[in-house]
Amino acid sequence: MKAGEAARAVFEAEFGSEPEGCWCAPGRVNLIGEHVDYAGGLCLPIALPQVTTVAMRRRADGRLRIRSSGFDPVDIDLRDRQIDGWAAYVAGVAWALEPPGFAGADIAIASEVPVGAGLSSSAALETAVAVALADLCGLPLDDEGRERLAEACVRAENDYAGAPTGGLDQRIALHGRAGHALLLDFADGTSDHIPFDAGKQGLTVLVVDTGTGHRLADGQYGQRRREVEDATRLLDVGSLREARSAEPIADPLLHRRARHVIGEISRVRQAAESLRAGRIRDLGPLLDASHRSLRDDFEVSCLELDTAVDAAVAAGALGARMVGGGFGGSVIALCEDARVDDVRQAVADAAARRDLPAPAFLRASASGGARRC
Ligand code: GLA
Numbered sequence: 001m002k003a004g005e006a007a008r009a010v011f012e013a014e015f016g017s018e019p020e021g022c023w024c025a026p027g028r029v030n031l032i033g034e035h036v037d038y039a040g041g042l043c044l045p046i047a048l049p050q051v052t053t054v055a056m057r058r059r060a061d062g063r064l065r066i067r068s069s070g071f072d073p074v075d076i077d078l079r080d081r082q083i084d085g086w087a088a089y090v091a092g093v094a095w096a097l098e099p100p101g102f103a104g105a106d107i108a109i110a111s112e113v114p115v116g117a118g119l120s121s122s123a124a125l126e127t128a129v130a131v132a133l134a135d136l137c138g139l140p141l142d143d144e145g146r147e148r149l150a151e152a153c154v155r156a157e158n159d160y161a162g163a164p165t166g167g168l169d170q171r172i173a174l175h176g177r178a179g180h181a182l183l184l185d186f187a188d189g190t191s192d193h194i195p196f197d198a199g200k201q202g203l204t205v206l207v208v209d210t211g212t213g214h215r216l217a218d219g220q221y222g223q224r225r226r227e228v229e230d231a232t233r234l235l236d237v238g239s240l241r242e243a244r245s246a247e248p249i250a251d252p253l254l255h256r257r258a259r260h261v262i263g264e265i266s267r268v269r270q271a272a273e274s275l276r277a278g279r280i281r282d283l284g285p286l287l288d289a290s291h292r293s294l295r296d297d298f299e300v301s302c303l304e305l306d307t308a309v310d311a312a313v314a315a316g317a318l319g320a321r322m323v324g325g326g327f328g329g330s331v332i333a334l335c336e337d338a339r340v341d342d343v344r345q346a347v348a349d350a351a352a353r354r355d356l357p358a359p360a361f362l363r364a365s366a367s368g369g370a371r372r373c
């Protein structure tokens with residue numbers, strides 16, 4: 001069953017009526033540019049074909065009733081500011097967006113984006129809710145309108161749900177385009193769609209969900225953000241985007257953190273150049289270098305991610321790295337189509353040998369952003 005139909009079915013079963021419509025938004029993988037969005041950096045994500053869908057009908061009594069199969073029902077007052085858990089990603093968007101004339105809704109959710117896999121299920125949910133509210137309440141859905149929705153979703157995540165994330169996930173979920181990667185510039189807010197069709201070149205972007213849940217609302221992600229801010233102050237620059245080298249920083253830990261950010265931004269530039277020239281294979285060594293930097297300098301990897309990356313590369317992947325915030329979640333491996341089965345087998349075997357959870361696999365192809373469905 002498609003996600004749109006699934007959300008509609010939950011809606012009809014739970015509320016006994018038809019929704020006004022269904023809207024969906026994708027998960028994402030970031031090809032490269034990790035932990036640099038909040039440092040004024042560059043990121044190069046693609047939107048996934050897997051989407052989260054919301055079915056919605058407006059109410060007039062100030063209530064939000066939210067249903068999702070597998071989760072407890074949530075009934076809240078729109079003015080409530082103390083919502084915990086997944087429903088905060090829904091209520092927070094209504095709070096941040098303040099759509100004109102909006103006075104509550106019945107909402108059903110169905111998702112194909114694995115939760116806690118580092119594939120941005122929360123941003124998929126936020127942005128699906130945002131386009132639904134925008135569409136129903138007459139807010140524009142052109143590029144500019146979408147940028148405003150992305151900003152509201154980031155506020156919802158930072159100030160309402162309490163996850164201090166940087167904006168990469170919401171922007172790709174809203175602006176993603178089929179067959180393209182999106183070069184996002186967090187220094188000036190611009191973006192550029194770059195053709196990216198790995199399949200045409202006989203390549204696969206294999207996503208390995210290690211089955212180890214990651215959490216962004218816990219301390220580690222916020223800790224890294226603070227370290228980046230400290231390094232920025234020590235280098236006396238507006239953001240690490242302006243820094244050329246971490247050399248002046250004596251503190252070894254902050255030195256490593258800054259070295260990651262500066263190196264990663266330069267890798268994104270090289271990756272974007274390769275894609276513009278149609279040389280997707282050249283991403284391979286950049287992915288490997290990105291992973292080493294995230295593992296050793298930024299210290300956001302973990303045994304499950306390293307095991308998957310090492311096994312993928314040993315089995316012939318052109319390059320592999322962890323994606324997303326880290327501390328669990330997923331890995332991407334760029335593979336020649338002919339090697340995909342070997343890589344999957346090697347990654348699964350390596351996890352089994354170490355008694356780690358059995359990984360799940362999906363193929364990433366650059367897909368479209370949030371939309372009515
Ligand atoms: C998470 C955050 C993003 C970004 C990545 C790391 O996905 O939500 O804002 O910081 O981690 O690149």
